Amino acid sequence: MLDQKTIEVIKSTVPVLQEHGEKITTHFYQTMFTNHPELLNIFNHANQKKGRQQAALANAVYAAALHIDQLETILPVVQQIAHKHRSLGVKAEHYPIVGEHLLQAMKDVLQEAATEEIIQAWADAYGVIADIFISVEADMYEQAEAQQGGWPDFKSFVIDRKVKESEVIASFYLKPADGKVLPPFLAGQYISVKLEIPGEQYTHIRQYSLSDAPGQDYYRISVKREDQQEPAGKVSTYLHQHLNEGDRLLVSAPAGEFILSKSARPLVLISGGVGLTPLVSMLKTAVREQKGRDVTFIHAAIDSKHHALRAEVDQLAAGHEHVRAFYCYERPAAEDQQYDKSGYLDEEWLQTIIGNKDADYYFCGPVGFMKAVDQIMTNWGIAEEQKHYEFFGPAMKL
Numbered sequence: 001m002l003d004q005k006t007i008e009v010i011k012s013t014v015p016v017l018q019e020h021g022e023k024i025t026t027h028f029y030q031t032m033f034t035n036h037p038e039l040l041n042i043f044n045h046a047n048q049k050k051g052r053q054q055a056a057l058a059n060a061v062y063a064a065a066l067h068i069d070q071l072e073t074i075l076p077v078v079q080q081i082a083h084k085h086r087s088l089g090v091k092a093e094h095y096p097i098v099g100e101h102l103l104q105a106m107k108d109v110l111q112e113a114a115t116e117e118i119i120q121a122w123a124d125a126y127g128v129i130a131d132i133f134i135s136v137e138a139d140m141y142e143q144a145e146a147q148q149g150g151w152p153d154f155k156s157f158v159i160d161r162k163v164k165e166s167e168v169i170a171s172f173y174l175k176p177a178d179g180k181v182l183p184p185f186l187a188g189q190y191i192s193v194k195l196e197i198p199g200e201q202y203t204h205i206r207q208y209s210l211s212d213a214p215g216q217d218y219y220r221i222s223v224k225r226e227d228q229q230e231p232a233g234k235v236s237t238y239l240h241q242h243l244n245e246g247d248r249l250l251v252s253a254p255a256g257e258f259i260l261s262k263s264a265r266p267l268v269l270i271s272g273g274v275g276l277t278p279l280v281s282m283l284k285t286a287v288r289e290q291k292g293r294d295v296t297f298i299h300a301a302i303d304s305k306h307h308a309l310r311a312e313v314d315q316l317a318a319g320h321e322h323v324r325a326f327y328c329y330e331r332p333a334a335e336d337q338q339y340d341k342s343g344y345l346d347e348e349w350l351q352t353i354i355g356n357k358d359a360d361y362y363f364c365g366p367v368g369f370m371k372a373v374d375q376i377m378t379n380w381g382i383a384e385e386q387k388h389y390e391f392f393g394p395a396m397k398l
């Protein structure tokens with residue numbers, strides 16, 4: 001544990017971290033990857049380029065400094081990050097490397113303001129925080145391995161089926177190459193996929209939500225081809241264009257805390273674009289395991305051509321009185337007939353379809369969509385514990 005003096009010194013650096021946090025973390029990543037290029041096999045290069053990883057780490061360091069005397073308050077965030085770390089293969093031996101470069105980056109950026117005392121206090125604090133992560137993650141590796149059919153890191157899977165779901169989304173049904181049983185997962189969880197792309201120096205790892213219900217003999221991911229964005233998504237493009245039935249890829253055990261809970265309240269699932277993947281898994285699970293629970297599934301897509309997995313959702317809604325599905329098309333095509341609203345979803349429309357607002361809400365989609373939905377929840381006075389959401393990529397808050 002940290003002594004009072006160390007805590008005070010750490011807290012005194014909060015303003016400076018707020019001001020220089022991203023500069024420090026940008027410098028940190030640069031020097032760490034120069035000295036340890038092998039770590040580029042773990043980190044998402046696109047997030048580095050866009051500066052998202054730097055911002056997320058700066059926020060995490062800042063939050064740690066702010067709460068250094070009550071570290072238990074950051075435990076939920078630790079859990080969330082630890083899930084991601086376990087799915088990426090982050091190990092205890094990586095922490096000293098990160099610590100050394102973080103402290104060096106503080107010294108380099110803050111110069112004389114980073115006194116001996118401050119650097120020592122941060123070294124102590126980093127040690128305590130790293131130990132928490134290492135121990136939480138060690139448990140997670142153990143649990144992943146201990147399940148029936150489980151494994152700790154990455155395991156070879158075969159693409160059993162590849163199915164086009166929309167203009168831009170394809171599903172991949174993945175089965176273990178060794179034919180062993182698959183461990184279960186919780187609706188809403190994701191897996192990491194690890195790929196070697198010809199011509200690329202480092203391996204790439206990406207997280208994809210599992211889009212089917214648990215309990216099958218495959219894991220299904222539904223991936224959007226991100227070849228229109230800048231920079232183009234290398235992994236999604238490679239999956240779409242070059243990987244086919246019979247090909248293999250490496251897969252982590254399922255991870256993540258954005259999961260469907262049981263509750264007596266109605267369930268409202270709101271998705272934008274490919275953000276529907278974890279919510280379709282939740283919808284199927286709720287129908288099967290939470291019999292009679294009112295479920296409203298709301299999906300926002302560009303138009304019918306970009307609308308994936310519609311048949312599966314429609315079938316559930318048609319077969320269960322307490323399940324309702326609504327679709328909002330941003331720019332419906334002339335031939336599009338079956339949708340409930342055009343443009344973006346908004347508060348007024350949601351009012352008309354959500355009868356009992358005292359519900360559990362799960363939402364997932366692009367950032368602008370998430371912000372819009374969160375604002376509506378706030379306007380409605382929905383309690384924080386009734387709001388569940390997930391951002392892919394580095395940890396973010398709404």
Ligand SMILES: NC(=O)C1=CN([C@@H]2O[C@H](COP(=O)(O)OP(=O)(O)OC[C@H]3O[C@@H](n4cnc5c(N)ncnc54)[C@H](O)[C@@H]3O)[C@@H](O)[C@H]2O)C=CC1
Nearest residue numbers: 272273274275300301302330365366368369372390391392
């Ligand atoms: N488990 C997770 O955290 C997952 C997260 N995602 C995220 O979901 C996102 C999905 O993106 P795309 O398919 O590219 O979506 P998209 O760009 O096709 O947009 C889908 C729909 O979202 C709505 N929307 C967009 N901006 C909005 C705004 N400002 N206000 C209200 N509605 C808005 C529109 O109706 C639009 O048609 C990605 O950012 C991805 O990272 C996707 C899968 C899983």
